[in-house]
Amino acid sequence: MSSAPQGISYLDGIRLNRCLCASFERLISAQDQLNKINVFPVPDGDTGTNLAATADSIGVCIQQLDTRHAGELLIQVADAALDGARGNSGAIIAQFFQGLADSCEDKSRLLPADFVEGFQAGADYARSAIADPKHGTILTLIDEVAIKLTEYHQQNPDRGFISLLQHTLKRARIALAETQQQLEVLRQAGVVDAGAKGFMLLIEGISNFLSRGSLREVPVPRTDPGAVDALTGFESHEGDIDHRYCTECLIHGEHIDHRKLRERLSPLGSSMIIAGTPRKSKIHIHVDEPAAVFEIAGSYGELTGRKADDMHQQAHAVSSGNRRYAVITDSAADLPDTAMEDYDIHVVPVRVQFGNASYLDKVGMTHQQFFQELKTNPELPKTSQPAPGDYRRMYDFLCSHFEHVFCISLTAKLSGTWQAARNAAERARKPEAITLIDSRSASLGQGLIALHAAECIAAGLEQAEITQSIEAIRERTRTFALITDLSYAVRGGRVHPAVHQLARLLGIHPILHAPGNGKVGPGGFIFSGKGRLKRFIRYLSRQLDPDTRYRIGVAHADNKAAAIEVHDELLRLNTNIVDSYITDLGAALGAHVGPDTVGMAAQEDTPMPTDKKNPDN
Template sequence: MSRHPAIAYLDGHRLRLALQVGVHQLLSRQQHLNKINVFPVADGDTGTNLSLTLHAMLGGLRARPERHAGRALARVADAGLDGARGNSGAIMAQFFQGLSDAAAAHARLSPDHFAVAAHAGASYAREALSEPREGTLLSVLSAFAEAVRQQAARRRADFITLLDDALQQSEIALARTPDQLAVLRKAGVVDAGAEGFVELLRGMRDFLSEGEARRPPAATIAGLDGEAAHAHEGDEAQATHRYCTECVVLGEDMDPRKLREALTDEGDSLVIAGARHKLKVHLHTNQPDRAFNIAAGFGEVHGQKADDMWQQQRDVSNRSRKVAIVTDSAADIPDKLIDELGIHVIPVHVRFGEASYLDKLSMSWEDFYRRLDEDPNHPATSQPAPGEFRRIYQMLASHYDSIISIHVTAAASGTWQSAVSAARRLEDADIHVVDSRSVSAGLGQLVMAAAEKAGEGADARAVLEHMEAHRDRTRVWGAVADLSFGVRGGRVSPAKQKIVDALHLTPVLTARRNGKVDAGGVLFGQSRTVERFTGFVARRARKGRHYRLLVGHCNAAEEGQALLDALRQRIPEVDALPLVPVGPALGAHAGPGTLVASLQERDVDDPRTP
């Protein structure tokens, strides 16, 4: 390796370039890191989480370049807290928080300054965990910090020598991780998060040694690099807790230790990163809503996330499916079938005033309708951000040949466009984003049809053709009990409500073939809705055709079950799915008491749903 003149200091500019090359080096190994991820949970996303975390950090510098090293690190640390993903990402963010705090006053970092900062970073990272474990990223961070300290103590060390030695010692510590953690030894792999840090360090060292921002070939997101792939197949039991839960808490003079104590009994893998004005929470739990509520007692909660690790573990062990199916929570699907069919659901955001929630994760449907009744603020729903789609797409691309992402009609929501924006940034992944042109139970039926075909081992083309065929044969209607909620949400004019109430009508909404959701008819009268709506739907089922039926309700389970039972009797050839509660995406505008029915005409040779 050619050597350039010794580098006596790092300023913000040089730090940014070195970090940029380090991030690209890590990206080149993203697939490999996903494949060897077995601790703390074998959910196959460590490479993706570290990549997203470090991209966020780099974005903090790109947005506003900074020559002052201390201020540059402060921006990196702050961006890292906002963008940290997963256990390793949260630990990495806290490491940079320690670097930042220790280096804050220095415009240029000398080896001595850097040694003090590295020690602070390793200490911060260890203190952030409720149960620190050796054989993880923590062990390699400690080895790195000690190597930097020893080199700096020699007084003649420059940054090239310092990082050369620190990289060697970090690689040695990485190789020892299987001896320290039995789960790694059993799988025959090193710790994925620790290896991610070593890759970052290697890229930074290469930049400083070679004197240019040399970028390694970009990682192939969709393919497998083959190395260590599936090394942990069958070795890991299901994670004790289901959701990898994260949020950022903003406040004044918050106490991280008290927040840690409050969350300790809520799950495991708890990491509290950050400073007293901004804390990043990472927790594995079965009740994300409880964790978010506890965090809200310390400050304002932002950036809520709850990934289903049980589903991710199934993805890691996937051998028969070529295609992953993704949708958003506007799709109303029975919970049991979401699990059985392996569907990945990205939650819609729900806001009451200043309080924000994740549909069906941090707010259940029962809580939503209770809040809808009690809160003077009418709820607003918004699509997931492109970054949320990008994160799930990157993880799934490590385990599937293709991804088909099916979403609520683009005529009524920006969700489809958000998913398209994310897919365009992942050029090497085979991602197909589909506008369902439907809502609620109709969207749910289309997603299930695609997931069933994918479960047969079909490729993306066959799944898309199957879904497209069923899209034209899927109808959905909603009998709206009270138009006032549509008026409050701005979807219905007050004049229309006055006419409907004066004539004692029950409006029926439908999703048309172009995706527009509007009036599909009326029921005469505002009583006996189940009876009238049953007739309305049954008359639209053609004789001699076989249908699948999905009925939903907006906090009206008794009426929903009555509708389901009545339609079973009225439509001779029908397979009925379990009753499903309708979520906020429709419920915020249709209101409590609304009933939804979707009929999907099935092929003669389709297996009937029991």
């Protein structure tokens, strides 16, 4: 590769594009190490993943562009950054690029003076996006770089980009090291701020490319070991997390008032960032009730890119250094929150759409809110699989902390969720570290299979043993649901209206059955009227072999009293049930079976092939 000239005096769109591509590759290559030093604002170990997702979003966009106009390129960069921004640092970087683009939009070529002025505008924009900026973070580093760029250029107005960036980086590295002493949590952990380190990698990437790359060639993705060696060895530290969900969305509207939006969102949580323009704005905030954020944001325009990551679970996963493997499932799996938390089962939410209003299943609205909306809204909800990007972020985050990830999906014969998970796995950074397994089930059955996978991990089984055990347990897991109102299935197109009319005429309620082969269909019926729940309980008891031990789960669609009755009676009638739980029925199945539905899944209590952690068990 030919050496770049030492006196680069301008960057047009083509040159700037290649500089940015090299810069993003440098950042993406370091995401695992950035995750390991992420302790502020919360120790959830995902700053590297979020910054990489932001950089990847921009990179995918600009690799398709061939404009020679630097300002036009930066406008596209800012827009792509806003669309793809993830996490605190991602949102701040998106706002930085917005300021840089606004300052340089009419410049076909960036001279050093233009770059310095634009960088300062970016720093100002970034700081304005933060409700409560802290010293010792990515903002501190951006400010220090802006100051040093200005000072050096004023003293050396005739020097080109290489000298400008190299001299600035000397001060920036000092500023980065100082962040360790500027925030107590960083000092205690013995690390620098992860977001600041990520921004430093971006600047280093541009500087190194200008010094050693070729402005005539598109940079080849590569990992620079020297850029990440200083991070190796750091591990995440647990700390206090004031709010549970890292919540984000993108507003598309007209005249979005950031000040008023900030005033309405501030009481809900912390770490708030509002980036973007009056027509497209990115919200990032840590809250306990994501639905409240989406409701307020939705009053300003159309929402896209909803996200609500469980930071408690992420922090717990990061601190669980004794586990080599992790489990992911989608929100179609119905399990109690306590089981999800105890076994670190990570969930990618299904999307739920009521007319023009869109929600994240089990996050964007509560169980009770969903079924109340189902009863009163004339528009039947539609459910759709998670976006592949949701899976990919989860894969990349977990693969940076675990050797291998097992993903248990909703049956492929009912939904495109399995395909979305597969597409994301193929595009993940470490596809070889991901095993995708079709649960061949749904709801409670899928939840029990995910729980079994987590128990295999806790027992210390190896990767091949875990896969074999999960695949075997699918055939030993069956799910049943009593549907008392077929009208929801008819409206959703799952059942022909004539079937509904016949059921009403005969006075019967169908029982849905998922036998573990991927299909869900009729499993029988009971007569309606008084005593129907007891008849359903007797039906369920007949499905249980008295010589086999079972674990069962019972779920309800806003009908907890019925679930308790089913659960307690099954335990009384069947002494071979060794474990059980009651939970809420999620929207993925609830949208089709309607309110008051009660379901049960039974899984044979199969001993682990070996329990390496507890050999006496």
